[in-house]
Amino acid sequence: MGLLAVGYREPVVPFLVPFVVTLAVGLSLERFERGDPGPREAFLLVASAWLAVALVGTLPFVLAGNGTLADPVNALFESMSGITTTGATVIDDFAVHGRAVLMWRQVLQWLGGLGILVLAVGLLSELSMSGAQLMETETRTQDVTKLTPRIEGTARLLGGLYVGLTALMVFVLLALRAAGVAPEMDLYNAVAHALTTVATAGFSPEAESVGAFSPVVQWVVVAFMFVGATNFVVLYHLSRGDTTRLRDSEEFRVYLGVVLGAVVVVGTMLFLDGEYPLGEELLRATVFQVTSIVTTTGYATVDFDLWSAGPRHVLFLGMFVGGMAGSTTCSIKTLRWLVVGKTFRRDLFTAVHPQAIRPVRLSGRAIDEGTVRDVYTYTLVSVVIFGLLTVFVVVDAARAGVEVTEFGAMGAAASTFLNIGPAFGFAGPYGSYEPFPDSTKLVMVAMMWVGRIEIFPVLTLLTRSFWRS
Template identity: 55%
Template sequence: MGIRVDWRSSCSLTGTVLKWLAVPLAVPLVLAVFDGDGPLAFVAAIVATVVVGIALERLSDDRDLGQREAFLMVALTWFGVAAIGSIPFALVGLGAPSASAFSTSVGGLVNAAFESTSGLTTTGATVMSGWDFENQSRAILLWRQLIQWLGGLGILIVAIGLLSNLMVGGAQLMETETQTRNVRKLRPHLDETARLIWGLYVGLTALAAGTFYALHLLGAAPNMDLFNAVSHALTSVATAGFSPEPESVGAFEPIVQWAVMPFMILGATNFVLLYYITQGDIRQPLQSEEFRFYVGVLVSLSALIAAILWIDPATDGTLEQTVRHGLFNVVSLVTTTGYASTDFGLWPAGATYLLFFSMFIGGMAGSTTCSIKSLRWLVTLKAFRRNLFTSIHPEAVRPLRLGNTVVDEETIRDIYAYVLLAIVIFFLLTVFVVVDAARASTAVTEFEAIGASASIFLNIGPAFGQFGPMDNYAGFSTATRTVMIVMMWIGRIEIIPVLVLLTPAFWKS
């Protein structure tokens, strides 16, 4: 058991991250100056992050983290960056007109924290009203996009890099599936792994921005200007979902919607597989059971939804429209991006519900995706099948295989526990949401509460009814929005790093 948790080391590493947060914060600062908007909000955030960062960094020289220190560092970093990231939103609320979501009232400050946390956790649920979308500066809108991109990068580094062994079950299997260990042998140093991920992530983002802007230059997408192209590149590769457009990707031409889909799909693909693809090795993805599962889910759910839309008498549309809307919104929710090509809240209940169902699946482990993830579901389903066998042959020993490797029993148990824990916490969140709505006399239906809770905790973004993709979360009480901030944070860093902080055993020797 050993010694007390070395919280100083955790804080120190978090401090380093916060110090470097000044660099991305400089981007909207430059845009604010360029656009002639007030730069104060970003200057303040930069000063705060450098001061807090350096102060924390000085707490310790020891950068070697144990298991507990790593949990603490992950939890602290997501908390710290979200807190600093909310400063620009809080400051635009100074003297803002009452139509703005951001103000200096308690509710307004909670909104600033909500928007920042929703950004960093790549959730993409917004509290911004139509007024905000029209009247906030481009700098603020860009900061929303940028913090999502940073959140995606952060989770990639945690999932594949240094801390991979902390992610329940997933990491060990991801290595198995993709032979990451071989990658590691090739590139044994953490720095190199991080650089590899960073290169892929930046390259994919640049490719997305280039593709979107090319459509504009070719005249196929008049309103996809450079700002929009970059903004959507940042949040599609990060499977994050914020858009500077109040109507999300629905504001753009069909060809743009088709162009966005591959980047959401790639953003939710294991980055180690993407690395193999860039090396010209196409057999790796084809051999990956998880990849086939992920693609199979996308195809079958979109086909089902397209069929429902096609036969629904109240939903008009050409075949192209029906297929596109079915595919786009399934891709968006399975990858946990949360863009919308149309207001799916208006769809018939069957189609809406399938989208809700899609939320729980998630893309591949080792990507920017959120939710439960295909890998965990794949192992769960295989373990179910095996359970049926062993219930009639209790004496049989039947190892569970993924690809060529045997999954060990503890990993299976931990994956069961993780999936179940996620569903139980989602359930408890729904209970809080409906009970608090009753307390605050907010009119929230049961399915709105269920949809919003899933969307928040699984880091999707939009939900249904009054919390649909063309609407926002400002309708929830301040208490509910505060709890949702916490739940986005817990969901994004995969529950355990936060929950363990609540156990006495974490802090005692």
């Protein structure tokens, strides 16, 4: 970033301080992993690492001092939105910001995506928290672990895959440019978008997001968003030519089914609305927006906030789904919904046949009932937090005299807490969260943080028993 600033003849200092601090946090994480942390230490580390990087990430925005990002609350919002891979922005004018500042946002998101991969596989799945151990059932991480005897080994493999996918995307985008089908795609943009696509993060240095690029680029982005929200253990095996994990994964089928189902519904609605004629443009607009929302990336190629109530509400519902566990995706994740659905079907059965004993099975293996309960808890708590946040956003905006529609508030609450990015109304895909009052923004900052690290690491810090020895 410093080099980039030098290259673009922009101020260098803003990027030196955070880089040093980020490096320090990274190193302490590294060191920590070598020990054998209890849940208490793990939660504290995870919660404070994300918060620390968010605070530090604020500096370049404030020090650069341009546009809306010069305001400390806005800068904190943008930084937390970055490191949590949310992608909600408070920038209202992209032209006033230097290329280095805009790239800093992309880097934050890429680091956030990497952090989640390491965290999900390396720490949280070990602690069997909130259904994260399901990922193991589903993908048999232990087979990977056998390859590499320690947790860090697995985390490093998946981290390597993440780096590799990012590099691959840069290469593909530049190849398209070389082939003459992506004239707008220079090296800067190729790197910037590669950093935030596999991370399912969604910041873009372009005001028009991925809409600034040619159709073929948009299709490539769709592919990498989809991959970014696919379980990385499955991807790892695929990369070694082993397709059995993919074929065995019930979760993958649900993930794919949700995307395809939403595409059919949204596409039909848009066609009936006369939004697009039958053709590639209709298909691309639908597939892009649906994939972007369901994978929790948050890019846009069109202003979907201008669509009618039907497609907008399907996208809204899609926000709650998310991609596969064990990826960079956010939100509730298809794995949890799969367990919720299967358990509910089982419960309907046992309601009628109380004597029957029927474990819930995932990819053929029975899941422990405690895990099922954890999944229900996580899902219910998420939905309740979303509801309370919506009401807060509405009431706080009314108090401050900011006009927010109910649907705008619902979208903004879901989009920040579930780490998607764009919402509806003034915080739509081509809009900005800047008009929200500072109090709302600060609560959203907290909720992005709580949501990205899966609620428990933060909420346990609020209990008395956490701090008693």
